[in-house]
Amino acid sequence: MQVLLHISSPVDLCKLPAGAALFEMAMYHSKNEQRRFLKQAYDFHFEEALFYDYEHCGKAYEDYEYQDDIRELFSFRIGQYTRVHDVNPSPKSLDRLACMYENGYPGDNEERRKAFALKAAPLRKKITVMKTATEKLL
Numbered sequence: 001m002q003v004l005l006h007i008s009s010p011v012d013l014c015k016l017p018a019g020a021a022l023f024e025m026a027m028y029h030s031k032n033e034q035r036r037f038l039k040q041a042y043d044f045h046f047e048e049a050l051f052y053d054y055e056h057c058g059k060a061y062e063d064y065e066y067q068d069d070i071r072e073l074f075s076f077r078i079g080q081y082t083r084v085h086d087v088n089p090s091p092k093s094l095d096r097l098a099c100m101y102e103n104g105y106p107g108d109n110e111e112r113r114k115a116f117a118l119k120a121a122p123l124r125k126k127i128t129v130m131k132t133a134t135e136k137l138l
Helices: 018-026 031-043 047-057 067-087 091-103 110-117 120-137
Strands: none
Touching: 018 031, 018 047, 031 047, 047 067, 067 091, 091 110, 091 120
8 A cells, every 4th residue: 555645635634534535635636646546545435536536537438447336336326316315305316316317327328328318307307396395385
């Protein structure tokens, strides 16, 4: 394991788990350094680091070195958002899930992306119904 000597984060890194600390440190570095810290954070099981790397620093999906990982994490996040809505139904929880569907699945072609985005339509209708019901109660 490489020892990190340069810490520029104002966060008290001693209180954070290793992956979260590396993620915080990544936010204070140049893009090349940031990618190195993000990869280390992901190696310490901080999944948010891989999402950030893919969305902000990564190349096109075809060239992305963690293709399988980002697809698995995407599926896992959809499951998390579904579970959040099951436990605590709200327009906000449905909106997060609908956005995941609308943004498409990493690596999908245009046809599959459109088909995946169609899953958001019933959720958007449910959001409208929930908001209308809430407004009537007020």
